[in-house]
Amino acid sequence: MGCEFSKFSACCWGTEQNGPVPEAAINENEEKSDANDLPPFHEYTIDQLRKATSGFAVENIVSEHGEKAPNVVYKGKLENQLRIAVKRFNRSAWPDSRQFLEEARAVGQLRNQRLVNLLGCCCEGEERLLVAEYMPNDTLAKHLFHWETQPMKWAMRLRVALHLAQALEYCTSKGRALYHDLNAYRVLFDDEANPRLSCFGLMKNSRDGKSYSTNLAFTPPEYLRTGRVTPESVTYSFGTLLLDLLSGKHIPPSHALDLIRDRNLQMLTDSCLEGQFSNDEGTELVRLASRCLQSEPRERPNPKSLVTALIPLQKDSEVPSHVLMGIPHSAASFPLSPLGEACLRMDLTAIHEVLEKIGYKDDEGAATELSFQMWTNQMQETLNSKKKGDSAFRNKDFKAAIDTYTQFIDVGTMLSPTIYARRSLAYLMNDMPEEALHDASQAQIISPVWYIASYLQAVALLALGRESEAQVALKEGSALETKKNTN
Numbered sequence: 001m002g003c004e005f006s007k008f009s010a011c012c013w014g015t016e017q018n019g020p021v022p023e024a025a026i027n028e029n030e031e032k033s034d035a036n037d038l039p040p041f042h043e044y045t046i047d048q049l050r051k052a053t054s055g056f057a058v059e060n061i062v063s064e065h066g067e068k069a070p071n072v073v074y075k076g077k078l079e080n081q082l083r084i085a086v087k088r089f090n091r092s093a094w095p096d097s098r099q100f101l102e103e104a105r106a107v108g109q110l111r112n113q114r115l116v117n118l119l120g121c122c123c124e125g126e127e128r129l130l131v132a133e134y135m136p137n138d139t140l141a142k143h144l145f146h147w148e149t150q151p152m153k154w155a156m157r158l159r160v161a162l163h164l165a166q167a168l169e170y171c172t173s174k175g176r177a178l179y180h181d182l183n184a185y186r187v188l189f190d191d192e193a194n195p196r197l198s199c200f201g202l203m204k205n206s207r208d209g210k211s212y213s214t215n216l217a218f219t220p221p222e223y224l225r226t227g228r229v230t231p232e233s234v235t236y237s238f239g240t241l242l243l244d245l246l247s248g249k250h251i252p253p254s255h256a257l258d259l260i261r262d263r264n265l266q267m268l269t270d271s272c273l274e275g276q277f278s279n280d281e282g283t284e285l286v287r288l289a290s291r292c293l294q295s296e297p298r299e300r301p302n303p304k305s306l307v308t309a310l311i312p313l314q315k316d317s318e319v320p321s322h323v324l325m326g327i328p329h330s331a332a333s334f335p336l337s338p339l340g341e342a343c344l345r346m347d348l349t350a351i352h353e354v355l356e357k358i359g360y361k362d363d364e365g366a367a368t369e370l371s372f373q374m375w376t377n378q379m380q381e382t383l384n385s386k387k388k389g390d391s392a393f394r395n396k397d398f399k400a401a402i403d404t405y406t407q408f409i410d411v412g413t414m415l416s417p418t419i420y421a422r423r424s425l426a427y428l429m430n431d432m433p434e435e436a437l438h439d440a441s442q443a444q445i446i447s448p449v450w451y452i453a454s455y456l457q458a459v460a461l462l463a464l465g466r467e468s469e470a471q472v473a474l475k476e477g478s479a480l481e482t483k484k485n486t487n
Helices: 008-013 046-052 097-107 140-145 154-173 221-226 231-247 253-261 279-292 303-313 321-325 338-344 348-358 369-378 380-394 398-411 417-429 433-446 451-463 467-486
Strands: 072-077 083-088 118-124 127-133 187-189 195-198
Touching: 046 072, 046 083, 046 118, 046 127, 097 118, 097 127, 140 187, 140 231, 154 195, 154 231, 154 279, 154 303, 154 321, 221 231, 231 253, 231 279, 231 303, 253 279, 279 303, 338 348, 338 451, 338 467, 348 380, 348 417, 348 451, 380 398, 380 417, 398 417, 417 433, 417 451, 433 451, 451 467
Parallel strands: none
Antiparallel strands: 072 083, 083 127, 118 127, 187 195
C-alpha cells in the first residue's frame, strides 16, 4: 500500500479530534470564479427546450437510469449554440409553481466556476424544468466506481475534494448552505475535466419530501431522526464523498468507521492507489472524513474549515485536470474523417458530393412511412417539389434548390433531416450562413445523432467566424460519425 497509517490513532481519535482545523493564510476560493461570461438567468418556454433537446429525444438522455428515472436529464443545444443540460421533473414534483420559480431564480443568481451553474428554468402548466450548463465528461461516480481506461489518480481525488469544498463554501457565503443528497452522481466534469458540483441539489425539497435518494445507510443520523437537512448534514455527506474518493467504492459510513477504529485501513483504501501517497497524506484525509462523520452535528467542520484543511494536501497542482484524468483536452486536435476534414477546410464541393452519395438513407429513422404514403396518394405536387429540389441540388443550381426545398418544407407533410441538410448546404453555397446554421440545427432536432447535421453546423459557424463553437460542433460530428461506423 502507499500508506500504512502508522500514526492514524493519534491523528483521528486523539484529543484534537473536535478542535478547529487551522485557518489557511490565503483563501484560495477565488472570487474570479464568478463565471461572469455566463448569460444571466433566463425563463425559457417549453417549446424552446423541446426544440433544444430534439423533442426530449431518448438519444439525448444523460441522467442515470435513463427514461426510468423519476426526473430525467437531457442534453441539448440552444439556438445560440450554447450546450445545456435540461432536468425535467415528473408532474407531481413541484405543484406550487411560485415556490419552484422562487427557488430556481434564487439558485440561478449563483455564478461560480466550482458549480454547474443554473442558467434558467421553465414553468408552464404542469411542466417544471431546470436548465444548467452541460458537463461533457461524466460523473464522479462513473470515474470512481465504473472506470474503463484508468482509475482516478490520488492527486485528482484530492482536487475533487477541494473543488467540492470550495463550491460548498461559495454557496454558504451566498446564503445557500443546504445541499440535498450530496453524492458522487452530483459531481460532474466540465470541458477541462475539472470537477463541479451540480446546482440541482441546491433546490429546496419539492413535494416528494426526499432530501436523500441514496440508501439510508448513507444519510446523516440526525436526518433520520428529524427529516430535516442542515448545514451539518451537508458536511456529513461530504464525509461520505471523502470515503468514496479514498476507497474507490461506496462504503457505508458505519462500516468505514469500524475499519478506522480497527485500524484496518488496507480494506478501506483503494488498491489502485498503491504508491501514490504518503502515510501522512492518507492519515489526514481519513482524519478529515472522520470529523465530517461525527455523530454529533456541531462537532463537524464547516465548509471554510474543509477548504483550509484540503489546500495543503493538494498535489501536482500545476498539472491540468484533463491530464490527470487521461481525458483529451477540449482544445486538443482530434482525428477527422475525410468528411470532417472537408468541413474543417469548408470544402463545400466535397460536402455536396457526400450528400449526393448518401441520398436519403439517413432519413430512415425519421418515421417517414406514413408521410411517404401521404405523398404518394394525396400530395403529388409536394412530391414533385422534392424531386425538383433534388434535381437542382444534383445539378448544383443551389438557388433553385433553396426555392423548391422551401416549398416542400412549408407544406409540412414530412420532417426530413436530409432536406434540411441539403438546403443548409445550398444556403452556404449562396453565402447565407445564418440560414444554413438554422437548417443544420433543424436537421439535428429531427435526427439528434446524425453526424451530418453537426458537421454542417460547424461549417456554418466557421463561415460566421464563430471558431470555438465550430470546433465543438466539429468534435460532436466526429464522435457521432465514429459511433455510427463502429456500430
